[in-house]
């Protein structure tokens with residue numbers, strides 16, 4: 001586990017942070033780890049302060065206009081489909097690419113304008129980009145594509161804005177809900193620390209592995 005206790009921010013620095021996927025397993029843990037110190041604006045399709053659908057570019061643009069100036073944006077959202085290669089349809093690929101890949105790519109594209117100088121955007125890929133499993137090819141495609149985009153987009157981000165992607169391993173809470181063995185999983189609270197590290201650190205264009 002990397003030492004993520006070090007950062008370059010003053011202890012009392014408070015950010016205005018938009019979190020997409022705030023009601024999810026990882027998103028809730030991110031909110032918990034940031035609330036109190038930072039102003040946290042929570043968004044998802046349902047059940048959050050702000051409504052957004054990452055599959056709809058107009059919805060992302062509307063959210064960005066609605067929330068105003070931000071210091072940081074975090075996404076722990078976007079859906080994929082686990083399915084054997086032979087069973088994956090054109091619609092399955094379109095679904096994964098439209099939701100988790102282009103949803104987060106568009107969040108970065110449209111979100112840049114809302115960020116202060118030296119702001120930060122952190123999105124989410126996942127372990128299957130590096131450690132494939134049978135049935136995970138569309139997920140691996142999505143995650144690896146997002147990581148490639150982040151590495152390159154960070155080079156062109158204006159005004160000192162940083163862009164990173166967290167690649168979570170399986171999360172214990174998710175494995176438990178699926179009735180799967182915990183194996184190499186991590187608690188959501190531990191995974192959330194990678195997002196805090198991206199927000200409060202200095203790295204850009206990086207894939208963070210909790």
Ligand SMILES: NC(=O)c1ccc[n+]([C@@H]2O[C@H](COP(=O)([O-])OP(=O)(O)OC[C@H]3O[C@@H](n4cnc5c(N)ncnc54)[C@H](OP(=O)(O)O)[C@@H]3O)[C@@H](O)[C@H]2O)c1
Pocket residue numbers: 020021022023024025026027043044045046047052053054055076077078079080099100103124125126127167168169170171172174175
């Ligand atoms: N959990 C794991 O083991 C694990 C491991 C590796 C990677 N990941 C990745 O981490 C991310 C979060 O995973 P999770 O387990 O926390 O998921 P989750 O529990 O299903 O939560 C997903 C969150 O994203 C929101 N969301 C989903 N689709 C959205 C959309 N189109 N537009 C806006 N919000 C949307 C959901 O709220 P609404 O449904 O109300 O929109 C919810 O707040 C996913 O991209 C997942 O692939 C998860």
